[in-house]
Amino acid sequence: MEAFNSVVISQMPFLLGGLWVALQLLALLLILGLGLGLGIALMEVYGHWTLRWAGILFERIFRGIPALVLLLLFYYGVTEFIELSAFTSAVLALGLRSAAYQSQIFRGVIQAVPAGQMAAARALGMPKHKAVFHIILPQALRQAIGPWTNEFSSELKATSLAYVIGVVELTRQGRYIISSTQGNVLLVFAVVAALYFVANWLGNQLLYKLERSLALPGFETRRDD
Amino acid sequence: MNMREKLCALISGAALLAVASAPSQSLAQETLTAGVEAAFPPWAYVENGEFKGIAIDAMREIAKDEGLNVEFRDLPWPSLIPALSRGRIDLLVTGLNVTPERAEVLDFTIPWWENDDEVLVPEDSDLNLVTALCCGATVGAQGGATQAQWLEENLADNENVDLAVRTYEDYVIAVEDMLAGRLDSVVTSTDTAESFLANDRPIKIVGTIQQNQPQALAVQKGDPNGLLESLNRGILKLYNDGRWAEIVHRYSPQATIRQIPTTMPDYVDSYHEPIPGYSE
C-alpha cells in the first residue's frame, strides 16, 4: 500500500501525460487511416483497374510488414529525405498501416450495399460520385462502425510500440517509473494496463453509442453489452 | 470534386501535414540532440518528468560552459547507436562503454569513467562468484550491452562452462526476473549495481569482474559537426574544477572518482593524437 501511494499516486500525472500522448497519436493515425482507407476502398470498388491494383498493392505492403518494422523504416528511412519528428513518423507509419486495414473494412461494407441502390440513384440522373456520396456511403459507413471499433482497439494497443523511435507515450512513462525506482515492475504495469483498459472501454462505449444513434429501422445490430 | 480529385487532395493533405510538422532546418542545426536511454540510472533516467543522472547533469554543465544548445531525446537502448550513425541524434550521452565494435561506427570523447562488472544474486541465494556463473546457471544481462557480450564470448561459448545468457531490454526487468526465480544471477556494471543497492532491492553482490571498462560520450563517426573539441574541453574543465565529483556523488555517494581521462584504448580512432580539445 505504501508503494502504491508513493509510486502510483505521485507518478499518476506522468502516466496520464503518457496516456494523453498515446491518445493524440491514436486520434491522428485513425484520422489518417480513415481518410486514406476510405479513398483506397472507393478506388478499389469504383476505380479503373490500375487504381484497383495500386490499392491492393498498398494494402498488401502495409498489412504485410510488422508495425515495429514500419516505425523503424519511417523514422530512419523516410527521414533520409524529409525531416520528420518521431511523433510524425509514428503517425505516418501506424496511420498508413491503419489505412490498409480500414480500406478492407470500407471495401467490405461498400460492396455489401445492394446493387439496386446504385441503380436507383443513377436512374434518377445522379452522377456516380454523387450517388456514392449521398446514397452508398451513408449506408455503408453505418455498417462500418462495428468492425471499425475493433480497429480502434487494436490501434490503441499499437501506439505502445511507438516508444521504439522515442515517442514517450504511456508504456514508456511506465518504464521511467520502473527504472527511476529500480523496481515496482508489476505494480506499474498493472496501472498502465488499467489505463489502457479504461481508454479502450470508453472508446468502445462511445462508438457503440454512435452506432445505435445512427441505426436505421430494419438494420439494427444487436449487441449484448 | 470528383472522386479522383478528392483522393488527390487527401494525399497531398497528408504530405503537407508531414512536411509542416518537420522542424525547420536552421533550428535543427542550432540545437544539438543528445540521445539518452532514460532508463539507465544513475547515468540517465527520468524522474517526475525530468531527465536526471550523472551523464545528464554533466552534459548540462558542459553545454553551459561551451555555449552549446542541447536537448535530450529518449530512445530505447538498442536504437541509440543506429540513431546516431543515421544522424537522427547528434551525440550520445549515457553510460556508454568504449568497445572496438562501437569505435568502428562512432567516435568517442575522452573517457570520463571506468567500470567493472558486478555479479548480482538474490539476497537469500547460496550462490557464490563461481557457482553463479557456471554449472547450469542462467545469467541475465542487458541486450547489446558489453556485459552480455562478455558473458557470451567468455563463458557461454566455452564448452567447459555450462552457462546460459538471457538478455533483457533493461536491467530492472532482468533483476525482477532474477527475484522471481527465473535467473540465477545478473551481471551489471558497478554503478548500476550500486544504484540497485541504494534503492534497497533485495540483492547482493557476490563478486566483481575486473574490466577497467572505459566509458565516454560519443558523436557520429568522423565528427561531422565538430563537437569533439567542445566536449573534450568541457569534460576536462568539469573534472578540474571539482564539479564532476560533485555531480557523481549526487547520484552515487559511494563512488570512487577516477582520473580523467581514464584508460584510452588504442583501437579508438579519436584517441589518436592530436585529440581535439585535449592534446593542445
Next chain:
Amino acid sequence: MLLQVENVQKSYGDTEILKGVSLGLSRGQSKVIMGPSGTGKSTLLRCINHLTLPDGGRVFLDGEELTPKNINKMREVLAFVFQDFNLFTHLRAIDNVQIGPEKIRGMKKKEARDLAMHELERVGLADRAHAYPAELSGGQQQRVSIARALAMQPKVILFDEPTSALDPELTGEVISVMSQLAADGMTMLVVSHEVNFARQAADEIIFMEGGEILEQGPPSKMFVDPQHKRTRQFLDVLGHEERGS
C-alpha cells in the same frame, strides 16, 4: 414521338436478348409490354435509359438522342420505377422523394420539401412521410418510389414489373396510382402482366417474344382478336389467371 426507340440490340455472350427492337410513344400515351419471361422485356426497359448499355440502336427523347455525355441529364426526365422499389434505405419516405429535386436538379431545400410532400400526397402517403422504407409495406414502398420518380417531373416514366414483387393483395394500391397517372396524361411505358391495368389504362399492348416485338395494338383488339397464335395463347392464360386470383 416523345420517346423513340430504334432497333435496340443486346446480347450476353452468344445469347441474343434483344434482336433489334423499335417502338415509339407520343406524349400522354401509355403502352404495356407483355410476353413470356426471359423474353427481354426488362432488358429492353433498362436499355432505353442506358442502365444497361445496348450493343446497338438508338434512343431519342423529345428528339434528342441519349448519349454517354447527356445521359444523366436525360435520365432526370426519363424516370424508372424498379420491380423491387430500391428505395434508399437510409432515408425517410419524404427524403427519398426530396433528394432528386434537391441534389440533382438543384432546387432549394424548402421547395424540394414542398414538392416531395405534394408527390407523396399524390400517391396517398402523406401520413407516412416520416417512415423509413423498412417500416413500410411493399405496396407503400412502391408508391413512394413512384412519388420519387414523379418529383423529377419526368417526361416519361418506365415501369419495370412494378407489382411483381408484391403480395397479390398489395398490387391494387399500386395499380390504382398508375391508372390515375395515365388518366392525368403521363407518358408511360410499362412492363407488366396486370391485365386489368392494361385493359383500362393502356393505349397499346406490345407483345414481345424471343427478343422481338411480335405484334402490337390497342387492348380492345389485342385481348379480343390478336393476329398471332402465340399472343392469343399467352393472353388467354393471363386472363384466366387474373379471373382465378
